[in-house]
Amino acid sequence: MIIVSSSESLRETLGDWRYSDEHIALVPTMGNLHNGHLSLVPLAREHAERVVVSIFVNPKQFTKGEDFEQYPRTLERDKRLLKKVKADLLFVPDVDTMYPFGLDNATSVTVPVMTSDFCGAYRPGHFDGVTSVVSRLFSIVQPDVAIFGQKDFQQQLVIRRMVEDLQLPLQIVLAPTIREGDGLALSSRNQYLSEKQRSVASTLYSLLAGIGKDLQAGKRNFEELEKHAMDALSSAGFDPEYIGIRRAENLETPDRDTDEIVVLAAARLGNARLIDNILVSI
Numbered sequence: 001m002i003i004v005s006s007s008e009s010l011r012e013t014l015g016d017w018r019y020s021d022e023h024i025a026l027v028p029t030m031g032n033l034h035n036g037h038l039s040l041v042p043l044a045r046e047h048a049e050r051v052v053v054s055i056f057v058n059p060k061q062f063t064k065g066e067d068f069e070q071y072p073r074t075l076e077r078d079k080r081l082l083k084k085v086k087a088d089l090l091f092v093p094d095v096d097t098m099y100p101f102g103l104d105n106a107t108s109v110t111v112p113v114m115t116s117d118f119c120g121a122y123r124p125g126h127f128d129g130v131t132s133v134v135s136r137l138f139s140i141v142q143p144d145v146a147i148f149g150q151k152d153f154q155q156q157l158v159i160r161r162m163v164e165d166l167q168l169p170l171q172i173v174l175a176p177t178i179r180e181g182d183g184l185a186l187s188s189r190n191q192y193l194s195e196k197q198r199s200v201a202s203t204l205y206s207l208l209a210g211i212g213k214d215l216q217a218g219k220r221n222f223e224e225l226e227k228h229a230m231d232a233l234s235s236a237g238f239d240p241e242y243i244g245i246r247r248a249e250n251l252e253t254p255d256r257d258t259d260e261i262v263v264l265a266a267a268r269l270g271n272a273r274l275i276d277n278i279l280v281s282i
């Protein structure tokens with residue numbers, strides 16, 4: 001596996017691959033890789049001859065008081081894991097490479113409307129940070145395809161919208177959420193959970209799965225279902241932020257004709273902020 005940290009060396013290698021007519025898939029991450037991240041690499045390989053993984057803990061997407069400083073950084077371990085899953089290239093830029101004019105003078109990319117609700121409401125500026133860094137990665141790497149996890153469903157929708165709106169020439173692929181045996185979605189932030197909190201953490205997924213079953217059984221009292229799950233999260237010891245039953249296509253409120261639903265949730269448990277979602281066809 002080739003490891004580079006400058007855009008220039010990256011471009012050299014990518015240029016060679018393109019010259020040989022090889023397609024390039026990009027898997028953007030913040031590192032501290034787990035099996036969820038690693039599952040994106042073989043999926044990327046199904047779409048391109050070459051797989052580039054980036055690791056960059058993007059300061060712009062952490063809001064004030066969030067865990068930017070504590071975010072786990074485990075580069076040596078990440079390199080070993082990426083070699084095992086046969087990534088071709090690891091791009092590990094520093095802040096100056098990603099933001100050559102400095103964080104305060106950086107051009108910002110904003111996707112309006114669909115960033116105002118859910119995680120956008122609880123993490124103001126977060127999605128601007130995500131779209132600003134992902135658009136930079138897209139222009140540096142110029143991938144044919146980029147892979148994003150369903151776990152961050154709203155993020156994936158926002159990126160799709162950015163790509164469509166800016167008419168960027170690449171395809172976005174959605175990867176399924178990898179879970180622990182009890183249903184908890186793998187996340188770097190799960191390690192902030194105490195043993196006791198870890199034992200209740202999977203309640204988040206169980207409640208989503210319960211709503212999924214209710215929807216498939218024909219229930220359409222969305223607000224009641226959301227409220228019931230919010231109450232259940234509080235009773236289980238979470239500090240819930242939101243549960244939303246929405247149109248998977250654009251996060252708008254579903255109507256009678258909607259057939260693809262996403263049920264999204266975010267809740268705090270101790271020092272961890274957990275998010276999850278499920279897709280339901282009704």
Ligand code: AMP
Pocket residue numbers: 028029030031035036037039040147148149150151152175176177178179185186187188
């Ligand atoms: P992150 O490092 O948290 O920014 O995540 C990098 C990519 O991995 C994003 O596209 C995430 O959606 C994806 N990802 C994170 N957790 C999982 C998971 N449990 N299963 C599948 N993909 C995931």
